Amino acid sequence: MIADIQNALKTLIYEEAGLPQDALDVRFAAPTSNWVAGLTRPTLNFFLHDLHENAGLRSMEFQRADSVRGAKRTLAPRRVDLKYLVNVFFKSQVDELGRDEWNVLWRVLAALMRQEEWEAKYVPSAVKELDLNVLGTVNTAPNQTNYSLFTSLALSVRPHLNYTLTVPLDLNISSLAPFVFERRVGLRTGLEIESGSEADVLVIRSSWLIRDENGQPVRDALVRTDSGERGFTDASGVVHLPVERESVRQLDVLTLEGKVLQVDPAQSFLVLESER
Incomplete structure (x- = not known):
């Protein structure tokens, strides 16, 4: 997932900041002093230095999906913050003010701020399958952690950005509840229960799952048997x-x-076809 996110981030940066791909690289390395010294092209670098769960966005809800085997309940994905230190490195600069570097950083800042919630065209397919978006936040406030990072990388402190991407993490926690087609419940009202005795009250319930031709549940439909029993389908089409x-x-x-x-009641899962 992280590789997909970073490839998508590279595309977003080139398009939104209008940076030339043939003249500037976008990389995701640890920018040690030796690494910086070995650069041969202008480089915009996103250094992933921290990742942890965003507890404020945690959801303990289960998502339900009905199948021919039963009702599958899947725990909603967690949300994880990926924290990047963003720097621009030019081998040579126009002047001592480093204007080329800072101009690139300025355009990148504007591009990231425009994409606080990534447009669908930038969201990787693996994230779209989870029905969640990618959130991006730029923090330009002074951060003592960043100064420690520069020290550990043996770099001089320089203008930089703090960028946080919030992405979903699927824990693949799910359970399957088999669909019950018929249920019989016997109730005895007497105080003494003899072994093998018949129930005083027998409750029978049969169930059907009704979908349309696209596989979507048909909700709030009135269903009636030939003997007069009737009921309405619920939100799951049952x-x-x-x-x-x-x-x-x-x-x-x-x-x-x-x-x-x-429809034929002999089927457990009924499909309603649209009129042609």
Whole structure:
């Protein structure tokens, strides 16, 4: 994921800051003094020096997705902050003020500030699959940690940026609850329960999962059996009816759009096709 993010960041920088790819490199190395001395081209460097979870954005919610095997519950991704020290290095400068370097840094600052929430075209496909965006924050306030970084890298303190990217991390924590097609519950009202005795009350519930031809759940649809039992589908497209599955010969479905369809109740997962 980090490699995908950094490749996307490189594309964003070149496009948003209008930097020439044939004349300036964007790299992600530890800028030690020896590394800087070995540069042969102007270089914009993003040094990843810290990463930790953004606890303020943590979500303990589970996302639900129904499949033919049951209901899959997946823990929402965590959010991680990637902290970068951003520097520009030119082998030679126009003058002692380092104007070339600072002009590049200025354009990069504007580009990053414009992309506080990355446009979709810059977001890697692996992040889009998690249905979350990439957030970017520039902090220009003095930071004592940065001065320590320059010292540890054997560099002189120079104008720089602090850039934080907040990206999702999928922990791959999920559980599968098998879909129950028919449930029978026997209730005994007597105080004494004899082994093998029949239940005083028998509660039967059968379930069907109804989707449209695109695989999306059909919600708030009225479902009725040929013997008169009826109920509405929930947000997941599931309807529960107090009837034995084997006794149902026909299901009539009335959708919110006013379509009336007859389906075969023998199937566990019913698919409603749109009218041609």
